[in-house]
Amino acid sequence: MDSVSAIFIWLAPYILSMAAFLIFLEQINYLKKKRSVPGPSLVLPFIGNAISLVRNPTEFWDLQSDMAKSSDMGFSVNYIIGRFIVFIRSTDLSHKVFANVRPDAFHLVGHPFGKKLFGEHNLIYMMGQEHKDLRRRIAPNFTPKALSTYTQLQQYTILKHLKSWMESPESNTKPFPLRLLCRDMNLETSQNVFVGPYLSGDSRKRFEVDYNFFNVGLMKLPIDLPGTAFRNARLAVSRLIETLAVCAEDSKTKMKTGEDPTCLVDFWMQETLREIAAAEEAGEKHPPPHSNSTEIGGHLFDFLFASQDASTSSLLWAVTLLDSHPDVLERVRTEVSGIWTPESDTLITTEQLREMRYTEAVAREVVRYRAPATLVPHIAGEDFPLTDTYTIPKGTIVFPSVFESSFQGFIDADRFDPDRFMEERQEDRVYKKNYLAFGAGAHQCVGQRYAINHLVLFIAMFTSLFDFKRDRSDGCDEITYVPTICPRDDCKVVLSLRCRRFPNLS
Template sequence: MESLRANFVSEYTPYLIALVALLLLLEQISYLKRKRFLPGPTLVLPFIGNAISLVTNPTRFWDAQSSLAKSTPLGISTNYVIGKFILYIYSTELSHKVFANVRPDAFHLVGHPFGKKLFGEHNLIYMFGQDHKDLRRRIAPNFTPKALATYTSIQQRIIVKHLKSWLQKADGKSIPLRILCRDMNLETSQTVFVGPYLGGEARDRFNIDYNFFNVGLMKLPIDLPGFAFRNARLAVERLVETLKLCAEESETKMQNGEEPTCLIDFWMQENLRERAEIAEKEGCDSEKVSSYSHRELGGHLFDFLFAAQDASTSSLVWAITFLDSHPQVLERVRGEVERYWNPESDEPIAAEQLREMKFTEAVAREVVRIRAPATMVPHIAGEDFALTENYVIPKGTIVFPSVFDSSFQGFIEPDRFDPDRFLEERQEARVYKKNFLAFGAGAHQCVGQRYAINHLMLFIAMFSTLIDFKRERVDGCDDIAYVPTIVPKDDCKAFLSDRCRRFPSLS
């Protein structure tokens, strides 16, 4: 028996080796056929491609892609990761061409290379056409001036609460602020989006699951027990189920005619109004009118939470970084805030006052421009697409329009942190609007961008007014790290102290 097995292995091993070699050769030929004349690696490892370098040092990987793309007239470069041909786009003009052609027969927005496996099919970014328009229309009431004013007071209470705890943690020593900003943002998002419906124990479980999700974002998509990606996917299912229960409670409250206190209330109020309107037209009971299920709403709430979480954390820590390195900007912010808000009044900054803080808003927008949190917005080519006269993107390609690179094109002295470019006098925000892609463009442009800017403005205003701070600077501390949004390499380590006589209660 052993002899037969040995003869079998001896006889067929060369054929198996030849077959594997043939498959690897065909994979290499396929890659080169799609790559054509574009810059990128000529030889790639079978199947995994350059996944190892992407995971171990994403900053270096994407910097290399950007440099290659920038070096060519087309502004494009290529690579190969986990069996996927990828295309990196440096050119703003070509990035807009991708954003403008999100449809079934062109590009599918994916947000994350393996997003569908992780987020599920419910996500707004995977929708097209009328379904997508309808959902955005129904989301719009969540971001009216009245809704944003409601959120503003919530945001400030949580910011003040966390700034107090930061001072206690600092106690004369420098502390890294990124995780603290992340925790503050998570509580802010939870409270703004689902308010009173996420209680103590449920919130603790929610935070644990969200951490599983965060870790899985940066790992290879191995959907097997024990791997971070599997943990993240299961965590998303639990998170959506929790948010589904919040939607159910909100519906009951809004049916009783109570005033909205959080985002899901505004959404549910509009949902009930629309159902009642349709029922009246059709002469039927509103309960029989088709609407989103509570689980669907839970899925969309999770999408909002993800969109508001890591990107916002990135902007907050970069705001601290740039305010520290530009003291003249910091003093102008403090001076402007003092004209509209006195912390000792124990009153929050009103929405009307926030709208008047033009320089603080300019600082917020400049932070987002110079350090766009989500540096790239991945899309998949649903069909072959003629990107230029000379190059057709093959079906199945993952395309990365670079929001980060666009932010450094067109603007005057783009490498310089200069908030004045966003003031009315300079007009750069209007003249170079097409290069400001931090919130996307086209039909899938971020629906909550006003909320995001408000949150960054409030943080800048309150942090600058209530805290004296100084970065602990070491070589490379401001280098970019991907986590997965971009942050300072040292996690924004700083000394903090109280600069006001009494913290506001904002009760």
């Protein structure tokens, strides 16, 4: 036996003893944080229950919900990749988290490993006055005038993609899944609405490739090594931000000429240029904050991420739920046909969009019934007293569940019922605190009107243009995470043209 082997044999018991001791300490630390809160009593060292989370996210979070229901606390705990987590089912406790986003309480992260993936620029990491100032600068992007501009861009893109679906040789012969088609449609919609003419040709192709890298890495473990999906996603984000920064700079150049805005970044740069000019007139040495093109590129990426997968989720659930509720589908078609038809060869106007009250109620009920981003991760920056009997330890990842809140308070909440959002019942006002799909507090989604408009436009056009039938199989409507939720079968349908022809908008 050589000397190296002898030393290893001699050291082996000590190494094993040390490993066992560290595992024991990790378990004790977990139980110390857990206390009497519902959650697993034993966890695997370091990785905790990460394997079950990655393997079947739906089952993992359902189990957390069941554990939270098992007591009157309204929350449960677990352990993932060396991090203690708290899952919050109670609406009141979720509001307590949303209302306390500040340095000495909760830090919104949007994704458990978001800072590594998105970088430090992200709007959701800002707090206090800096966050208020940036939201004030973003506000002109969502005025009625701006939204009216976007609805035209949205409709052109929706119609383009719906036509391509119909022209597919398989569309009316066998079922095909809509998820990737909706995702591609939404990505192009976001590109057209946010940066319009400034992203074209090769830059648009590279953008789509990089966004795919980002999408793949979202659901992977944060292993930041060359060749891993997470590293590829992180590098792709940097390239995406650089591309969007060029778009912002090009928009500044165009807006200096006095032309009218044609997309979101134009509205943004129009206001930014006014602030820069005012600062120069006042003799200030530095440009106003949040006016740098690279920083704006980062915020544009934040918008893109916030709108892309959430919107795809809602479109898929809209098709799924309309197919399974023919009475709702018929009411939508009746309302829309009295306001707009494809044969009119026109786009839906802003005024017509406002008239589609029942269709909007359907859109809002889709978002309530299947909230796309079911969880909103935060990190406890300091120990925080969540209840009179439990303090969340510093460093804990906290998951308020907006999905769980959506099924609390509302009348017959487990039923898909768009009438709850009509004027006669006004459940959106009566149970407003439970409608958390767009968040709450200082970080509530600034683009929620845009998101609802997009869903209403899609529903109106899809149901007017197509007869559709879902290919129903066992468990097809079960929830799966990709990373937002969608039907397990990716919403397979058979399409046939309902109207005489597509709108002629040339």
